[in-house]
Amino acid sequence: MLLCNTFGMAIDTFAIPARSAYLKGNGEELFELYSIRNMDSTEVRGEGAISIGNRVFRRYIVERGYLESTLPEEYLQNFRFSKIRKQKIPRIMAIVNSTPDSFYPGSRHKNASEKLDEIMKSLPDIIDIGGESTRPGSIPVAESEEIGRITPIMDHVTSNCSIPISLDTRHPQVALHFIDSISIINDIGGFTNPEMVKICLEYGKDCIVMHMRGTPADMQKFTQYDDVVAEVSYFLQSQVAALVNAGVSRERIIVDPGIGFSKDFKGNLSLLKNVDSLRFGYPILVGHSRKGFIGAVTGRPVEERLAGTLSVSAYLAQHGADIVRVHDPAQNRDAMLMMMAMEEAD
Numbered sequence: 001m002l003l004c005n006t007f008g009m010a011i012d013t014f015a016i017p018a019r020s021a022y023l024k025g026n027g028e029e030l031f032e033l034y035s036i037r038n039m040d041s042t043e044v045r046g047e048g049a050i051s052i053g054n055r056v057f058r059r060y061i062v063e064r065g066y067l068e069s070t071l072p073e074e075y076l077q078n079f080r081f082s083k084i085r086k087q088k089i090p091r092i093m094a095i096v097n098s099t100p101d102s103f104y105p106g107s108r109h110k111n112a113s114e115k116l117d118e119i120m121k122s123l124p125d126i127i128d129i130g131g132e133s134t135r136p137g138s139i140p141v142a143e144s145e146e147i148g149r150i151t152p153i154m155d156h157v158t159s160n161c162s163i164p165i166s167l168d169t170r171h172p173q174v175a176l177h178f179i180d181s182i183s184i185i186n187d188i189g190g191f192t193n194p195e196m197v198k199i200c201l202e203y204g205k206d207c208i209v210m211h212m213r214g215t216p217a218d219m220q221k222f223t224q225y226d227d228v229v230a231e232v233s234y235f236l237q238s239q240v241a242a243l244v245n246a247g248v249s250r251e252r253i254i255v256d257p258g259i260g261f262s263k264d265f266k267g268n269l270s271l272l273k274n275v276d277s278l279r280f281g282y283p284i285l286v287g288h289s290r291k292g293f294i295g296a297v298t299g300r301p302v303e304e305r306l307a308g309t310l311s312v313s314a315y316l317a318q319h320g321a322d323i324v325r326v327h328d329p330a331q332n333r334d335a336m337l338m339m340m341a342m343e344e345a346d
Contacts, residue, residue, distance in 0.1 A: 011241065012036050015067055016233045016277045017081055022047065022061050031067050031081065032277070033060045034230060041066070050226040052234050059230070078241050078250070080281035089317050089336040093166065093325040094124035095289065096157070098149040099133045116153070120161045122330040126184065126323070127161075129153055130168030134188055134216040136260070143173045150174070154181055166208065175199050184254075188212055188261065190239050197246050206252045208285055209239045213262035223264040229274045232257050237280060254323065256285040260292065268293040272312060276320045287325035288312045289332075306331060314339040 018030040033044070034057040044060040051057075068076060096119060098110065119127070131149035132141050141149075146169065157165060158181050166184035169175055172195040175185050179199070186208040191197050200207045211232045213222035225231050236255045243253055257271045257278055268291070271278070278284055288294070294308035295301065306328055313324050317336040326332045 011075075011234065011238050013071060013075070014234055014237050015062075015071065015079075015081070015280075016230065017279060018061060019229065019274045019277050029064050031062055031064065032230070033062045033067060033070070034058070034234070035060070039070075050230055052226070052231050057230075057234075059227075075241075078244055078281070079237060081279065089333070089340055090286075090313075090321045091125035091323045092329045092333055093126040093128050093285065093287075093323050094119050094122070094329040095287075095325060095327050096127055096129045096153060097133070098129065098131045098153045110149075110152070116156065117160070119329060120157065120163065122333075124163060124329040126164050126166050127157055128166040128168050128184075128186055128325060129157065130186075131174070132169065132171075134168075134261075136216065136220045138216045140215075140217070143171050146171065146174050147177050150178065154178055166206075170196070172196055172199060179203050179205070184208060186210070186256075188216075188258070190235065191243060192239070197243060197248065200243075200252070201247050204252070206254060207243060207248060208254045208256055209236060209243070210256040210261065211235050211258040216261075219262040220264075222262045223267060225267060228263065228267040228270050229277055232271060233278055233280070236278070240280075240282060250282070254283045254285050256287065259286060259288045265293050265296050272315070275316060279320055283322035284320065285323040285325060286316055286321045288316075289324075289326040289328070310335040318343065 013035040015031045015033045018032050022032060023030055036055055036057055038058065039060050043066045044062050047059040047061055049056050049058045096116065129150055131146040164183040165181060166186045167175060167178050167182045168186045170187050170189040172193065175196065176199060182205065184206040185196065185200055187196050188210045190209050190211060191207055212219055240253055240255065244250055259268050259271060272288065275284060275286065289309045290302050290305040294305045298305065298308045300308065309326065310332060313326065313332045314335050316324055317339050324332060
């Protein structure tokens with residue numbers, strides 16, 4: 001079940017860049033094409049079927065020429081498949097939580113502090129401020145409380161730097177309260193709430209569309225997928241199509257696979273490994289910093305997961321992520337710069 005797809009469009013056919021498991025043969029540019037219809041052609045290779053929601057999609061491996069001749073023009077206008085990232089390394093989004101209960105204590109900020117000033121001095125590309133913990137099992141807070149938590153942090157950041165601010169909220173009233181101070185709305189609800197779409201449209205804010213099933217309180221009950229990469233891509237493409245049809249500019253949309261949100265250990269690793277296959281013409285944001293899957297691999301508590309986080313960031317720098325959302329911006333930048341320097345060396 002999609003469980004959260006209340007705004008997106010029903011797409012009957014969609015595609016993703018082929019994962020390594022399907023890159024067989026002579027190395028031509030290949031794609032995974034999913035359709036509820038039968039593709040009867042010698043130009044396709046059938047790879048079984050998967051269930052998304054209540055519908056069965058057949059999977060085919062095809063070349064770009066067949067893809068472009070088969071997909072509707074409207075679809076091709078919305079989605080452009082390319083693994084090229086414009087900047088040298090992913091942009092850095094620094095996490096600032098004005099919460100008492102976020103999963104990593106080092107990210108919690110009640111007010112102005114040396115720790116918050118250190119984040120600003122590290123010059124991340126974006127600062128993401130949130131006032132509601134969305135860790136697994138977390139309980140929602142009242143919008144007034146969320147606003148009260150965020151206000152001193154927002155005031156300090158806007159008074160002391162010009163770094164673009166992303167607001168991490170799923171609540172329209174919170175977004176409206178801070179609308180003049182922010183550039184981006186980071187909605188873990190994936191903009192399934194039409195009111196959030198209206199706000200982005202009316203005020204011209206960038207939108208981060210994240211995949212999640214259920215809510216933070218119950219999302220870890222919904223971690224089973226026939227194919228997590230295909231289903232997450234389907235949801236993101238559906239939401240993007242709905243946003244574009246509502247009038248949101250394509251240039252304002254960012255997609256996020258939702259690492260740790262209704263994903264188990266295997267699902268998180270599969271999405272990270274195949275981040276290239278989530279590229280369909282929109283910047284990809286990945287929030288992996290210090291999360292539980294790193295602890296599962298390393299055996300480290302959250303306070304000791306920086307090294308694991310840096311390894312994932314370096315991998316993402318090589319494989320097409322555009323933005324990494326992290327707790328330690330300076331260290332993650334250094335790790336990614338070194339990885340790219342070695343990759344570019346003779």
